[in-house]
Each structure stands twice: as C-alpha cells, then as structure tokens.
Amino acid sequence: MKKRGRFTLGQLLLSAVMVLLALTMLIPMLNILAKSFSDPALSPSMSGLRVIPAGFSTVNYDIVFSNKVILPTLWNSIFITVVGTAINILLTTSAAYVLIQPGLMFKKIIMTFLIVMMLLDP
Numbered sequence: 001m002k003k004r005g006r007f008t009l010g011q012l013l014l015s016a017v018m019v020l021l022a023l024t025m026l027i028p029m030l031n032i033l034a035k036s037f038s039d040p041a042l043s044p045s046m047s048g049l050r051v052i053p054a055g056f057s058t059v060n061y062d063i064v065f066s067n068k069v070i071l072p073t074l075w076n077s078i079f080i081t082v083v084g085t086a087i088n089i090l091l092t093t094s095a096a097y098v099l100i101q102p103g104l105m106f107k108k109i110i111m112t113f114l115i116v117m118m119l120l121d122p
Contacts, residue, residue, distance in 0.1 A: 027049050
C-alpha cells in the first residue's frame with residue numbers, strides 16, 4: 001500500500017504553477033472590483049494592481065443601476081444563461097444515455113457528428 005501525504009517535486013512544481021496561473025487571473029479581477037468600489041475622485045490615482053479600494057464608495061453602482069435599461073437587460077442575461085444551461089444539460093445527458101446503449105445502430109456516425117458539431121461554431 002502506498003504512503004499518503006508525501007508530495008513529489010513534480011507535484012509541488014505543478015501546484016506552484018497552478019497557483020501562479022490562478023493569481024494571474026484573480027488579481028486583475030480583484031483590481032477591477034476595487035476600482036469599481038473606490039471613490040471616483042481617488043480612482044484615477046490608483047496605480048498598479050491594487051486590490052484594496054481607495055475610499056469606499058458605491059457611487060459607480062448607483063449611477064449604473066439608476067439607468068432604466070440596465071436592470072431588464074441584466075435579468076434577461078441571467079434568464080438566458082440559466083435556461084440555456086438547463087436545456088444544454090438535459091440534451092447532453094439524454095444524448096449520453098442514448099449513446100451508451102449497446103445495440104444502437106449508427107452509433108459511430110452519430111458520435112462523429114456530435115464531436116464535429118462541438119468543434120465547429122454554429
């Protein structure tokens with residue numbers, strides 16, 4: 001039986017690379033979030049990748065959400081995302097169930113068609 005709890009050098013190196021990769025995506029997002037919550041007068045003076053807001057303020061969000069067009073558009077995007085994801089999961093699981101049946105005729109052709117459709121844009 002193998003002993004657990006010991007990491008090899010390769011696993012440590014891979015973990016370090018993954019953490020650095022995650023930080024390259026997370027820090028710019030946190031910077032944008034910090035600038036959005038910063039005081040508009042102090043926001044231009046935020047140089048570099050700061051993740052702490054300069055003078056907390058929700059004025060930027062007040063301005064954006066005071067627009068009458070934004071909220072219906074946001075709810076529409078959320079609705080399309082949720083319904084589209086639900087339909088996608090339903091159709092994918094249905095196709096997977098059909099394709100695992102042992103006696104299915106044209107299984108190879110159907111599978112090739114589905115793979116090609118995944119690779120090409122509609």
